[in-house]
Amino acid sequence: MYRHTDLDRRFVHARAAQYRDQLDRHLRGELSADDFRPLRLQNGWYVQRHAPMLRVAIPYGVLSARQLRQLARIAREFDLQDAGRPTERGGFGHFTTRQNLQFNWILLERSADVMDLLAEVDMHGIQTSGNCVRNVTTDVLAGVAPDEIADPRPWCEILRQWSTLHPEFAFLPRKFKIAVSGSREDRAATGWHDIGLKLVHDDDGALGFAVDVGGGMGRTPVIATRVAEFVPAADLLLFVEAILRVYNRFGRRDNLYKARIKILVRAEGERFVQAVRDEYRAIVEQDGGWISHRLGPQQIAGIAAHFAPPAGVAPGGDDAVPDGPPAYRRWLERNTHGHRLPGWRAVTLSLKRPGLPPGDATADQMDAAAALAERFGHGELRVSHEQNLLLPWVRARDLPALWQAAVELGLGRAHTGMLTDLIACPGGDLCALANARSIPIAAAIAERWSDLDEVHDIGDVALHISGCINSCGHHHSGHIGILGVDKDGSEWYQVTLGGSDGRLRSGPAQAGKVIGPAFAADEVPDALEAIVETYRGAREPGELFVHCVRRLGLAPFRAAADAVRRTTARAALETEPVA
Amino acid sequence: MSAAGDRAVASASQPAAPATLARPLPGRLTLRLVDPMADPWRAGPELPAASATAAPSTPPAPLDPRAPVRLGWSQWQARRAGWPEGILAGVRLPNDVDPALLAEDLDRLALVELEFPKWTDGRAYSQAHLLRRRWGYRGELRAVGDVLVDMLPLLARTGFDAALLRAGQSRAAAERALGFFDLGYQ
Numbered sequence: 013m014y015r016h017t018d019l020d021r022r023f024v025h026a027r028a029a030q031y032r033d034q035l036d037r038h039l040r041g042e043l044s045a046d047d048f049r050p051l052r053l054q055n056g057w058y059v060q061r062h063a064p065m066l067r068v069a070i071p072y073g074v075l076s077a078r079q080l081r082q083l084a085r086i087a088r089e090f091d092l093q094d095a096g097r098p099t100e101r102g103g104f105g106h107f108t109t110r111q112n113l114q115f116n117w118i119l120l121e122r123s124a125d126v127m128d129l130l131a132e133v134d135m136h137g138i139q140t141s142g143n144c145v146r147n148v149t150t151d152v153l154a155g156v157a158p159d160e161i162a163d164p165r166p167w168c169e170i171l172r173q174w175s176t177l178h179p180e181f182a183f184l185p186r187k188f189k190i191a192v193s194g195s196r197e198d199r200a201a202t203g204w205h206d207i208g209l210k211l212v213h214d215d216d217g218a219l220g221f222a223v224d225v226g227g228g229m230g231r232t233p234v235i236a237t238r239v240a241e242f243v244p245a246a247d248l249l250l251f252v253e254a255i256l257r258v259y260n261r262f263g264r265r266d267n268l269y270k271a272r273i274k275i276l277v278r279a280e281g282e283r284f285v286q287a288v289r290d291e292y293r294a295i296v297e298q299d300g301g302w303i304s305h306r307l308g309p310q311q312i313a314g315i316a317a318h319f320a321p322p323a324g325v326a327p328g329g330d331d332a333v334p335d336g337p338p339a340y341r342r343w344l345e346r347n348t349h350g351h352r353l354p355g356w357r358a359v360t361l362s363l364k365r366p367g368l369p370p371g372d373a374t375a376d377q378m379d380a381a382a383a384l385a386e387r388f389g390h391g392e393l394r395v396s397h398e399q400n401l402l403l404p405w406v407r408a409r410d411l412p413a414l415w416q417a418a419v420e421l422g423l424g425r426a427h428t429g430m431l432t433d434l435i436a437c438p439g440g441d442l443c444a445l446a447n448a449r450s451i452p453i454a455a456a457i458a459e460r461w462s463d464l465d466e467v468h469d470i471g472d473v474a475l476h477i478s479g480c481i482n483s484c485g486h487h488h489s490g491h492i493g494i495l496g497v498d499k500d501g502s503e504w505y506q507v508t509l510g511g512s513d514g515r516l517r518s519g520p521a522q523a524g525k526v527i528g529p530a531f532a533a534d535e536v537p538d539a540l541e542a543i544v545e546t547y548r549g550a551r552e553p554g555e556l557f558v559h560c561v562r563r564l565g566l567a568p569f570r571a572a573a574d575a576v577r578r579t580t581a582r583a584a585l586e587t588e589p590v591a
Numbered sequence: 592m593s594a595a596g597d598r599a600v601a602s603a604s605q606p607a608a609p610a611t612l613a614r615p616l617p618g619r620l621t622l623r624l625v626d627p628m629a630d631p632w633r634a635g636p637e638l639p640a641a642s643a644t645a646a647p648s649t650p651p652a653p654l655d656p657r658a659p660v661r662l663g664w665s666q667w668q669a670r671r672a673g674w675p676e677g678i679l680a681g682v683r684l685p686n687d688v689d690p691a692l693l694a695e696d697l698d699r700l701a702l703v704e705l706e707f708p709k710w711t712d713g714r715a716y717s718q719a720h721l722l723r724r725r726w727g728y729r730g731e732l733r734a735v736g737d738v739l740v741d742m743l744p745l746l747a748r749t750g751f752d753a754a755l756l757r758a759g760q761s762r763a764a765a766e767r768a769l770g771f772f773d774l775g776y777q
Binding site: 015016017019020022023026027029030033034037042047050051143170173174176177178179180181182183184257260261265294298299305310311313314315316317318 | 607608609610611612613614615710711712713714716717718720724725739741744745746748749761764767768771772773774775776777
């Protein structure tokens with residue numbers, strides 16, 4: 013993984029000092045709340061429903077055991093309060109769909125101290141919020157996937173560095189998210205990002221990127237448009253600079269809901285594509301006298317050198333995966349993943365278990381996961397966009413011991429990619445933007461499908477829950493999507509079917525379709541069960557849920573879900589259009 | 592690295608040591624804070640409303656070369672054709688105007704003001720970059736409008752060399768703001 017050089021360290025400490033100065037000015041009354049807001053946001057500090065929320069950047073989801081222990085320390089010592097329900101007492105972190113970590117209970121007055129602690133382990137909250145380039149995300153299996161064309165991590169790191177405090181692009185019309193995929197299967201949901209980059213080779217074998225622009229969720233789900241079939245890898249930053257400059261100059265700033273680049277791409281169509289090409293050409297042909305961001309082979313190699321496998325990882329050796337009891341085999345099948353090195357596996361540690369919100373980890377669990385990474389995984393972890401942890405470097409022969417340890421810690425549930433491995437945002441319990449709570453819905457689902465045999469019989473399903481239209485829970489891309497909506501001050505939930513994040517099992521990225529009027533909170537588990545049972549009754553041998561939905565259309569699922577309505581049958585609500 | 596990924600870096604002549612794109616800045620960031628009371632630039636004469644669009648029937652009033660004049664964008668458009676040789680002008684460019692329209696005028700300008708109607712509206716950073724780096728403008732590039740001390744590092748690094756701060760901003764905070772970073776990634 014990337015190891016900060018002395019220069020990188022100096023930079024992170026400088027940022028922490030700058031933030032402390034801004035915080036002090038704010039607390040002294042020299043910097044108004046309105047002016048401080050964009051500054052703290054670009055350091056990851058929100059003010060949420062109960063307290064400030066800190067979003068810590070985990071670049072493209074790569075984390076060391078040492079960093080995770082420091083996050084545990086921050087959770088234990090700073091993320092605390094005495095009163096309230098269990099979810100309101102702090103002491104935990106929440107791993108997000110953008111591979112970051114959020115704390116919910118740190119006092120703003122102590123925020124600069126926390127930034128110093130993060131800087132000690134080369135971490136920060138830079139650009140985890142605000143209208144700037146956010147944390148670059150990628151495939152959780154980057155660097156270990158057998159179907160990899162090229163390792164995306166060096167390119168993520170190059171983009172991370174280049175976009176860090178980029179002076180021209182610090183105040184864009186709106187937030188900006190870049191995802192990179194290096195594999196044949198797109199596990200990074202690139203079609204749903206402001207820029208989606210796919211590593212490809214041209215006919216001569218040279219490495220480059222296919223570039224898609226203008227994907228996004230929110231109120232207006234849009235799949236990104238192909239802007240270039242092949243940009244040479246050395247020109248990555250030049251091409252991204254061209255996209256960002258066109259967006260910074262021409263993106264709408266008059267309406268928050270129309271400010272994302274997807275709106276510009278949709279409105280301008282081919283003219284947008286041409287503007288990016290023209291700007292790219294101008295950068296290459298006219299800006300050469302200035303510091304060039306065309307990457308030299310030495311620069312690329314210098315970054316790539318950080319991503320050599322950990323010491324002690326070498327192919328071969330004992331290739332066989334040990335056998336074990338049925339529960340272990342099931343875990344092998346679902347929670348371990350093929351590796352490009354024979355004799356090795358990548359292993360998911362599930363953060364979806366009854367009693368805790370999806371993606372949450374207490375301080376003790378973070379320490380325990382760090383210990384597992386040190387014992388079995390060469391001290392490296394990944395945060396997946398499905399809100400789990402993953403150990404990318406595990407010897408096949410260690411799998412039985414890792415399985416036992418993971419099960420004992422409650423991180424061993426064998427359901428990766430299945431109904432109860434659901435994605436959910438923090439929702440109305442914690443988030444000030446939410447229209448409805450996500451956590452109780454997730455808890456009800458975990459309870460309803462607590463029988464792992466049943467979950468396995470249902471098979472692959474991506475269930476995504478967002479507490480509001482901002483779509484942090486990626487409901488649009490779920491095979492089943494649940495969206496919290498507010499009507500007259502109460503919580504309702506709209507259900508969509510057939511969405512895709514772009515992975516092979518569900519095909520090219522697309523938004524799910526709404527099956528009808530929103531459901532009351534207490535109807536959601538029954539409606540889901542009706543949908544799932546319709547699938548189980550109608551599926552062909554081996555047919556996945558999402559394929560069955562595509563074959564049959566929405567009608568039978570809608571009819572089944574409507575049949576369990578109680579509250580909403582009486583209320584006879586109109587369909588809520590998602591404009 | 593995967594086998595295919597190795598190919599991407601194989602063109603490097605020798606194995607590289609782990610490196611970063613971060614590099615020290617050439618020197619401490621600097622930016623002149625404009626004192627409006629001591630600013631030599633004076634606002635240009637207002638144009639009659641009609642002449643802003645139509646060709647003026649009477650030539651615009653003569654200008655005193657000893658007192659540099661700063662013109663609005665429409666004023667400059669109306670006067671640029673007849674602008675006297677040897678007198679350098681100042682122009683204020685709105686942030687939604689394509690700075691390419693100024694590219695041919697740059698050797699007649701000693702001041703370009705770029706506007707921040709709200710400090711979080713970042714369009715002028717791109718205008719500044721283009722004026723400096725693409726078209727080689729050498730005169731003063733001044734940030735005006737809602738300019739906060741916290742913007743100064745961004746301004747200095749996109750090519751601005753002067754700023755007129757929003758009223759009430761602290762000079763001490765401005766000095767500190769320019770001193771936090773002595774390195775950057777771009």
